[in-house]
Amino acid sequence: MKRFLLALIAGALIALTAPFSTAPAVAGPAEDAMTPPGRVYDSSGRYQGRVDDRGRRYDSSGRYQGRVDENGRSYDSSGRYQGRIDSNGRAYDSSGRYQGRVDSNGREYDASGRYIGRTDSNGRRYDASGRYVGRVGE
Secondary structure, three states: HHHHHHHHHHHHHHHOOOOOOHOOOOOOOOHHHHHOOEEEEEEEOEEEEEEEOOOOEEEEOOOOEEEEEEOEEEEEEEEEEEEOOOOOOEEEEOOOOOEEEEEEOOEEOOOOOEEEEEOOOOEEEEEEOEEEEEEEEO
16 A cells, blocks of 8 residues: 555656546555655656655656645645545546545545546556556655
């Protein structure tokens, strides 16, 4: 579960303002979001950035991009609230609108309930068609 949460944080790292469906997502309790530090890679194995053990996100050049707090709330590099993930894996944008969810197996669904991809227990990310799109991990 912790790797799934890292995937969400990584998705925010890659695209802070992208819709939920384009970013890697996660499952599990929001409080786990602070636990799994790691690096983020795209499908070609290129380093995209990292998340430290305090939930702070950095891009591939080491520039601070924002953070996720212990309650699953995400903030950009200027401290503006971006949205949150609740303890059931449901994602909400900064206005509180439901964006989608992730189940305990890492399967991701958009706000309409359509399957959009998954993150496996090894941090590998796949789109809805099963194509490998990247990974997160240490």
